[in-house]
Amino acid sequence: MKRFLLAVLFFAVLLLIWEALFRAEIWSPVLLPSPRQVASYLEGAAADGTLATAIIVTMRRLLIGYIIGLVVGLPLGLLTARWKVLQDTIGTLALGLQTLPSVCWVPLALLWFGQTEAAMLFVVVMGTLWSVVIATETGVRNVPPIYSRAALTMGSKRLHMWFKVILPAALPFIVSGMKQGWAFAWRSLMAAEIFVTILTGFGLGQLLHYGRELSAMEQVIGIMIVIVVIGLLADKIFFSPIEKFLHRRWGTSQA
């Protein structure tokens, strides 16, 4: 509770500084709108449904792409960890492609898929996939052999071994890979949405883009805040509880 109040206080102070800067009129109000203007834009966008639609469009792209990335990436990571041949081939490919900033997939996606949802999904999948593959592979390779030896003596074999021993043992690595994949996907999707207008749906990136076109700074800042809040919520609602569980079980943190 104390920590929560402190955080609230911190953000209140930030708002006050912003308001003070606005009132000092150092910059033109076109470049730096007041917190109230931003709030009223957000209010309007919320009231007429633009905001909700944009959030839904963006989150749908992100979630579908992310889930595809996980569903493909996890088994791929397991396979590369299991077979040397796959490690030398797919593993190396994954390592290389992971170093490629995922926004670099946007031009290729546009040429291949045109201005379609498929292009957006492709960018998100590419952002997620390689991090997940590499983290899963690293995680599996780092499982102490003594775990599988102990499990073998207790009668664990093949699938049981993979699902009840190797995967859980690799979980800390896999979760951090999932988190990294999420961050990459989120960034590349925003870039793609800003670059490309897709007629089937206006996402948050597009709202940001039109804010710039119209020189509507309150819209630009408002949408940026929404994007930050979504990122924070994803972390607090989804990743934090998993990480807390891992820390508690593995004893890797005092918190």
Place this chain on the structure above:
Amino acid sequence: MQRLPRHRSSAAEELEVIAPSKLAIENVSKSFKGASGAILALDRVSLNVAEGEFVCLLGASGCGKSTLLNIIAGLEKPDSGTVQADGKPITAPGRERLVMFQEPALFPWLNVFGNVLFGLKLKPNLTNKDRHEVARYYLELVGLSRFQRANIHELSGGMKQRVSLARALAPNPRVLLMDEPFAALDALTREQLYGDLQRIWKARKKTIVFVTHNVREAACLGDRVIVFSPRPGRIREEFAVGLPRPRDINSVDLAVHSTEITKALKSHSQPEVAIAG
């Protein structure tokens, strides 16, 4: 595959004391590829272990005693020779022979109870309720009932090894293979565990093969102490320890035995190899 009639065994049946195995190891050799060529870890080793016997394999590190244990477990295959349990050759790991390792190989993603349940869940014909009952029994046997829900990292070294022991005992194996399980513990904790292990061995009637480099430990626990020499790993001598149980590691009678065994151990080790203990 032949389908057996469905039979649900109860927790009570599962907890019955079952007959321990006898082990027959004959002419077992095993070599490893090392940096400087092949290393002969075991050189024509033969050993018989009677049903319910407590045998300690004693030797300096590198004498192949752990390798022999792994071969009995079925985790490694000998280059030549045979290993049999109750007349049947050992070809793969199985829950008839469970291993307790030096580092506690407990699973950090499960709590204490989950770890003890792990092997039980792999046993068919038991209801979950029975499995829980069995797990609770063994946790009580090792004195950790209160720590069922604890995470592994919250336990001390001694408690971890108690959980390992409970996990190894839970599927009711006929043989317990212990690979220097107490080597990393402090002396006080170790002494306590010597007492507990002897009590549990008496109650559950397991055949135990116990690997150690600690002479006193071997003399305290074993019915027989088998002395190995390293490079190549060979059995040199064996000592029957006929002291009454439970034995106290600090007793004078035990000291007499361990002095004698130490002498043998030293005489069989190469001069450049110093042996502690």
